[in-house]
Amino acid sequence: MGGDPGASWHGASVTDTPVVLVRGGSLVVRDAAGRPAGLVGATGRSRRSASTSNGAPAVVRQADLLLSGGRIVQVGHDDGRGGTLDAPVGATILDASGCLVLPGLVDIHTHLRQPGDEEAETIESGARAAALGGFTAVVAMPNTDPPLDSASAVRDVLSLARGAPVDVHVAGAITVARSGERLAPMAELARLGVRLFTDDGNGVQSAGMMRRAMQYARGLGVTVAQHCEVDSLARGGAMHEGEWSSRLGLPGIPASAEEAMVARDLILAAETGARLHLLHLSTRGSIGLVRDAKRAGVPVTAEAAPHHIALTDASVATYDPLFKVNPPLRTDDDLRAVRDGVADGTVDAVATDHAPHRSETKDLPFDQAPPGMLGLETALAVVLTMMPDLPPARLIEVMSSGPASIAGIDARGGGAHGGTVEVGSAANLCIVDPEASWVVDRTRLASRSTNSPYAGHKLRGRVRHTVLHGEPVVVDGEALR
Numbered sequence: 001m002g003g004d005p006g007a008s009w010h011g012a013s014v015t016d017t018p019v020v021l022v023r024g025g026s027l028v029v030r031d032a033a034g035r036p037a038g039l040v041g042a043t044g045r046s047r048r049s050a051s052t053s054n055g056a057p058a059v060v061r062q063a064d065l066l067l068s069g070g071r072i073v074q075v076g077h078d079d080g081r082g083g084t085l086d087a088p089v090g091a092t093i094l095d096a097s098g099c100l101v102l103p104g105l106v107d108i109h110t111h112l113r114q115p116g117d118e119e120a121e122t123i124e125s126g127a128r129a130a131a132l133g134g135f136t137a138v139v140a141m142p143n144t145d146p147p148l149d150s151a152s153a154v155r156d157v158l159s160l161a162r163g164a165p166v167d168v169h170v171a172g173a174i175t176v177a178r179s180g181e182r183l184a185p186m187a188e189l190a191r192l193g194v195r196l197f198t199d200d201g202n203g204v205q206s207a208g209m210m211r212r213a214m215q216y217a218r219g220l221g222v223t224v225a226q227h228c229e230v231d232s233l234a235r236g237g238a239m240h241e242g243e244w245s246s247r248l249g250l251p252g253i254p255a256s257a258e259e260a261m262v263a264r265d266l267i268l269a270a271e272t273g274a275r276l277h278l279l280h281l282s283t284r285g286s287i288g289l290v291r292d293a294k295r296a297g298v299p300v301t302a303e304a305a306p307h308h309i310a311l312t313d314a315s316v317a318t319y320d321p322l323f324k325v326n327p328p329l330r331t332d333d334d335l336r337a338v339r340d341g342v343a344d345g346t347v348d349a350v351a352t353d354h355a356p357h358r359s360e361t362k363d364l365p366f367d368q369a370p371p372g373m374l375g376l377e378t379a380l381a382v383v384l385t386m387m388p389d390l391p392p393a394r395l396i397e398v399m400s401s402g403p404a405s406i407a408g409i410d411a412r413g414g415g416a417h418g419g420t421v422e423v424g425s426a427a428n429l430c431i432v433d434p435e436a437s438w439v440v441d442r443t444r445l446a447s448r449s450t451n452s453p454y455a456g457h458k459l460r461g462r463v464r465h466t467v468l469h470g471e472p473v474v475v476d477g478e479a480l481r
């Protein structure tokens with residue numbers, strides 16, 4: 001949790017990690033001076049504009065990387081050799097030709113279901129799904145059974161996660177049993193390294209309770225993350241309230257159920273000065289509220305789920321419960337607003353809300369089925385497929401550095417994620433072929449559940465290798481752990 005989890009986390013000294021040569025991949029390089037970071041050319045690969053949301057220029061260039069002791073120790077320079085490096089004797093070679101070499105992805109919204117529903121997912125199966133999706137760190141949500149509202153529950157999950165192919169961090173509950181009535185022992189959990197607190201699955205309904213949680217969080221230097229849903233507006237709803245819900249005869253959840261809580265919590269964050277993170281925003285109104293609040297200096301960050309940039313409420317027309325999720329799939333107009341938020345920096349993180357469900361519980365009539373979709377193995381491909389013009393540098397911000405910063409697991413928070421791909425950085429890498437197409441096969445997912453809304457669909461962008469603390473954990477699309 002706090003502190004670099006590198007060596008001790010996996011029970012092996014970092015010096016035991018292999019020497020790895022990542023060969024032929026392309027890096028996204030920033031140049032603060034505004035010049036092209038240069039060093040492109042010998043190979044004839046063209047510079048691609050890849051500017052970030054704040055306008056910092058970046059270029060993509062080809063270079064080999066040498067990894068050792070859990071770090072990047074050498075980057076090939078374009079000294080007439082096109083960025084190539086010689087492989088030391090005995091080095092493992094990862095072929096990254098045609099690939100982007102990104103910092104390992106970070107998912108700050110993962111439901112691992114353990115403890116409580118190990119048939120749907122375990123920490124082991126969920127972590128494997130994450131590694132296959134290019135993630136090197138995830139934050140597990142606390143709505144397990146028992147919930148993560150005590151030090152012992154948090155310790156149990158962290159101990160089960162030892163040796164997993166991704167670093168597993170946890171979010172703690174804001175209130176005891178996530179019932180909204182009494183604050184959880186946040187200070188005690190913060191001492192264990194918990195940096196994010198949420199009752200996700202439920203919104204904190206009481207404004208007074210949320211205000212108290214924020215005041216407390218501010219003192220502890222932690223972040224409160226809200227599942228924005230006003231129960232009295234959403235109650236009984238199964239899908240977005242709009243044209244499709246009336247056509248299909250299904251009870252609706254209005255956009256206001258989300259937006260009313262977004263607005264309330266932005267006011268409370270401005271008042272208390274606490275860091276507020278808004279989970280899975282899904283409506284044009286929510287994105288607009290956050291955009292205005294950021295302009296006004298409110299300490300807020302926001303995330304969006306891949307399915308809210310890929311799917312709309314029209315998918316529900318078949319009554320297939322695979323398309324039931326909370327917050328629900330919204331309109332085409334909402335989807336465009338969420339994509340704009342991802343592109344312009346209003347949204348700080350794309351977070352999967354990976355929510356496995358056993359098929360016997362999910363295969364129910366639409367209005368009775370539980371909400372939730374798988375996301376870890378498809379998130380990067382969904383973003384690359386749905387937003388092909390998103391500059392690579394912005395992709396890195398929303399899927400690695402942004403979420404790592406929110407979770408407090410970047411270098412500033414004493415962690416090893418969300419950094420840049422350069423000499424000295426932790427060797428947490430996602431190596432993805434952005435042009436490779438693949439068809440999602442629900443029988444081949446690492447997750448114990450199969451509730452992917454993309455099953456049978458073709459996506460573009462395939463993770464080839466994932467490297468955790470210098471060790472390959474996914475090679476050629478196959479998990480090694």
Ligand SMILES: [Zn+2]
Binds near residue numbers: 200202227279326
């Ligand atoms: Zn939620």
